[in-house]
Amino acid sequence: MKFVRTLNNARLAFFSIAYGLSGALIGGTLNRIMIAELGLPATLVAFFFAIPLLISPVRVWLGYRSDGYPVFGKRREPYIIFGALVIGLGIIATSRLAANPTKVTALLLLSGSLSFMLYGLGRNLAHNTYQALVSDRYTGTYRTRAITFYEVATLLGSVMGAGFIGKALETYDPAKLISVATGVAVAIFLLATFAAIGQESKNQVAETAAEQARKMPFQQVLRDVVFADPQVRILFTLVICTFIGTLAQDALLEPYGALVLGMSVGDTTRLTMYWGLGVLASMLMSGLFLIKWLGYMKLMRTGIIASILVFIGLIVTGLMGNVGIFKSLVFVMGIGTGLAGAGMLSAIISFTTPIRAGMLMGVWGVANMVGHAVGNLTGGILVDSVRYATGNAFFAYSSLFTMEAVILLVALNLTTKLNANTSRAHVEETEILAGVAAAD
Structure with a gap:
């Protein structure tokens, strides 16, 4: 079995x-x-x-x-x-x-x-x-x-x-x-x-969950379980802030390396590889033992803090003009993104219940998409605007890294207010499915 x-x-x-x-x-x-x-x-x-x-x-x-x-x-x-x-x-x-x-x-x-x-x-x-x-x-x-x-x-x-x-x-x-x-x-x-x-x-739990899920019309579930729940609003905002804070620079690291640090096309192309290796390694470690050891909340906070420190480091590296440190920071950035991502995924799935798993996953999926879209758009607009106003590439990209660090500080603060057990979906699960699970 x-x-x-x-x-x-x-x-x-x-x-x-x-x-x-x-x-x-x-x-x-x-x-x-x-x-x-x-x-x-x-x-x-x-x-x-x-x-x-x-x-x-x-x-x-x-x-x-x-x-x-x-x-x-x-x-x-x-x-x-x-x-x-x-x-x-x-x-x-x-x-x-x-x-x-x-x-x-x-x-x-x-x-x-x-x-x-x-x-x-x-x-x-x-x-x-x-x-x-x-x-x-x-x-x-x-x-x-x-x-x-x-x-x-x-x-x-x-x-x-x-x-x-x-x-x-x-x-x-x-x-x-x-x-x-x-x-x-x-x-x-x-x-x-x-x-x-x-x-x-x-099983009886799954059948009861399906019956309960369709009892309320879609609009009522949106109103009572999603929009009216402070915990859902906090996590939705946290997901958006984390995505913006860790990915707004996604398409802009290579230009930063070229314009500020004078890196070649080949060197900047490999930055994605360094970042990707960091993400992959940290997510694998998270799945293997970090989530079990630290818990998803500490893991997410560790990733957010690491990312904030990396953005500060990127600004300092730009002042120093040190390409070697920059490459290392991009790898560490990947690690921070992976840790924050693994913690955030864990938080998201911890909020789901047998009754509302599909709908709540949909809500978090929308937050994911919004974070990606807003992050990409905001990053490009900010860099272009500051560079146009100052004529200085370093100032332009440093303003982006500063913005991301500030947004991640907001996300870090939101993690202190998160408690899945008090969400309306979890209260609903406890009231309806606890007895069914015991009898099944």
Whole structure:
């Protein structure tokens, strides 16, 4: 029995790999082809790629449906598999769009918007329900460690996918692009199906949770369980602040290295590798032992504090002009981001309950998307504005690092006010499911 459970837990990771693979094709390949090969305006391509983020609020409603409206008696598996199918269809549609050179027309705008909307809908449905399934399957510290391990699997899927797709499309050919995209779409569907099938067990707690989830209309749940809960508002703000604070510089480190420290193109390109290794190492360590030793709250605070110190260090390094220290700080930045991310993921999954797992995962997913979008936008605007006003690249990027440090201080303060056990969803769980679990 223990062997079967371990095997099922391992199977779940294949969805994370599939999810990472889908992001590698869309985010790492199609954007380059649309701009460099097809000559489409960067603004139009950016709009297309923003669509999955713009429709992310649908995750909340999709999560509500998954919580309360089982399909074939299952709350999660069918939604994950259908979501993977929609991801695949979206990938095929977007690749066909990218494989056919065309001028910017109303038809291109419409077809591109619909293709990316299809892809985004599938991503939001499948990933949100998958996270709810992970929440359902694990308890206690196993739950917080599991969500971290599966996030590492997503990163590995992205890396492996980028390598495979890069090799297959070394020389661009429209027919080959469609062939590779179709293969990726099929692989995503098969991997997700293999991961999801047979993961849910029927019991009285699950049935009662589904009944309770659909008792309240969607609008009432939003009002009473989400918007009216101070703990939900605190965590939502914390997630946004943490993402802005750790990722606003995401696309701006390389220009900082070039403009302030005089680094070459090759050196700045490798910065992403240093950062990524730091993230991967810290998340692996978090899943293996740090969450168990420290608890997710101390882990998140450690990551936030480390990130604040790194941003201060980046400013000092810019004054010193020391490239070696800068590279080391980028690696430490990755470690801080990974620790904060692992702690935040653990906090998020600790807030979920069997009744509201899908819906609450949707809420946190929206916070994630908002944090990413606002962070990227704010970072670029701030750097451009300060550089335009002062004509000094160091001042411009230092203002960004200072802003991130301040936002992370806000996030650090918010962690002191967080208590999952007092949230309305947890109170609801205690009142309704405690007796059922004891009798089951």
